[in-house]
Amino acid sequence: MTGTSGKPTRDLLFPDLSDVIDERIAWFQHQHKNEPLRHRAEYNMWEVFRYEDVQTVLKNPETFSVTDKTHMGLPFSFGRADIEEHRFLRGFVARSFVPSTIEGQAPAFASMVDALLEPALASGKLEVLGDLGYPLMDHVIGHLFGLRIPGPGRFRQWSDQMFGQLVGIFQPDHAEVVGMLTEQLDERKREPTGDLMSALLAARAEDDRLPEKKIIHMCLDLVTAGNAPLSLFLSYTFARFCADPAFYQALRRDPALIPGAIEEVLRFDFSWFNLWRTARHDTELAGYQIKAGSYIVAWDSAANFDESRFPQAHRFDITRSPNPHLPFGQGMYICLGLPLVRTLGRVVLERVVRTFEEIRADPDRPMRTQERMIDYVVSLDTLVTPAKASVP
Ligand code: HEM
Numbered sequence: 001m002t003g004t005s006g007k008p009t010r011d012l013l014f015p016d017l018s019d020v021i022d023e024r025i026a027w028f029q030h031q032h033k034n035e036p037l038r039h040r041a042e043y044n045m046w047e048v049f050r051y052e053d054v055q056t057v058l059k060n061p062e063t064f065s066v067t068d069k070t071h072m073g074l075p076f077s078f079g080r081a082d083i084e085e086h087r088f089l090r091g092f093v094a095r096s097f098v099p100s101t102i103e104g105q106a107p108a109f110a111s112m113v114d115a116l117l118e119p120a121l122a123s124g125k126l127e128v129l130g131d132l133g134y135p136l137m138d139h140v141i142g143h144l145f146g147l148r149i150p151g152p153g154r155f156r157q158w159s160d161q162m163f164g165q166l167v168g169i170f171q172p173d174h175a176e177v178v179g180m181l182t183e184q185l186d187e188r189k190r191e192p193t194g195d196l197m198s199a200l201l202a203a204r205a206e207d208d209r210l211p212e213k214k215i216i217h218m219c220l221d222l223v224t225a226g227n228a229p230l231s232l233f234l235s236y237t238f239a240r241f242c243a244d245p246a247f248y249q250a251l252r253r254d255p256a257l258i259p260g261a262i263e264e265v266l267r268f269d270f271s272w273f274n275l276w277r278t279a280r281h282d283t284e285l286a287g288y289q290i291k292a293g294s295y296i297v298a299w300d301s302a303a304n305f306d307e308s309r310f311p312q313a314h315r316f317d318i319t320r321s322p323n324p325h326l327p328f329g330q331g332m333y334i335c336l337g338l339p340l341v342r343t344l345g346r347v348v349l350e351r352v353v354r355t356f357e358e359i360r361a362d363p364d365r366p367m368r369t370q371e372r373m374i375d376y377v378v379s380l381d382t383l384v385t386p387a388k389a390s391v392p
């Protein structure tokens with residue numbers, strides 16, 4: 001429960017998360033009412049549950065720092081860089097994630113999705129993560145950043161390593177992926193290509209705040225950060241299709257419901273996420289006195305079930321509006337991939353509802369999850385029935 005350096009590790013939070021979603025929501029809401037901040041003195045840690053308080057933590061990096069999020073052992077990443085450096089580094093990559101730029105890629109994404117769905121038309125089978133989520137992200141990342149992605153499987157392994165480390169279940173060795181990125185950086189040094197790495201190298205020539213090591217680690221963040229959560233998002237959505245065929249048919253009949261469905265899956269199904277910070281100085285939050293150096297666990301997932309923001313929060317409602325959910329965080333460290341998740345998620349679901357009349361869980365291959373983590377889906381095998389005619 002504490003690592004070698006004495007800092008708390010994420011696995012100490014697992015026991016509180018019931019496998020049953022209704023119980024989990026009940027626990028979050030119990031905390032909202034009875035113990036909005038929980039002090040766990042043995043870990044020098046405060047857990048924060050209410051929407052307003054989670055928002056305060058995330059939006060005030062001057063008080064709640066990201067730089068010592070707990071010892072995740074990750075190589076340097078701009079997601080953990082302190083305020084000034086983060087602003088500087090994020091500026092370089094943010095332009096690749098401007099919503100209109102990403103939206104302009106929708107036709108290219110649609111072709112990628114169609115190509116990945118094609119084998120399922122013939123076989124009647126689709127494993128959501130291995131056949132769709134991860135290979136799609138390989139193509140998308142290669143396409144957006146101009147990076148050469150090694151053969152299938154490798155990239156997934158690296159992405160899982162990174163994500164698993166973030167959520168506290170692995171302590172992997174990143175040497176291989178860092179080696180691959182270093183090789184590509186060397187190629188760009190010899191021959192710039194106009195891609196993200198080349199642009200970072202050009203910027204480095206003029207600014208010594210961008211050493212090569214940081215370029216590599218930024219690229220590592222970008223190529224691996226989103227693959228597991230995006231694939232998980234698809235697995236959660238498909239699991240809902242399997243459990244509730246009427247939900248799937250509603251989206252088929254009216255694809256305009258897809259964006260609202262995406263937002264509600266994001267609010268509801270990442271109900272295990274939490275974001276870590278450290279108090280820089282003594283401070284007060286919601287009437288509680290927090291000492292400098294305390295670890296702060298902002299339960300963004302609990303905030304997503306706070307009745308003060310989400311009336312009837314326990315109801316899965318794809319028409320919910322507004323839906324100011326927090327699974328991407330908030331403030332200056334908010335997930336950079338958010339516009340990509342929205343556009344790519346929409347494109348995938350639009351293509352899926354056109355392509356398949358029905359989606360069912362494969363009774364011979366039950367969904368598999370990581371040991372001890374029911375939310376971390378490893379495979380979801382489905383049986384799909386091709387549509388007789390495309391729905392409009
Ligand atoms: C459903 C899918 C996703 C979820 C739920 C998600 C969630 C998150 C969260 C919670 C953070 C940390 C925020 C914080 O520390 O305050 C984050 C950061 C980040 N995410 Fe995502 N993410 C998703 C997909 C993606 C994708 C597809 C990409 C890119 C290809 C991506 C790239 C990043 C990057 C680069 C950061 C660091 C941002 C920064 O500190 O400036 N994410 N994400």
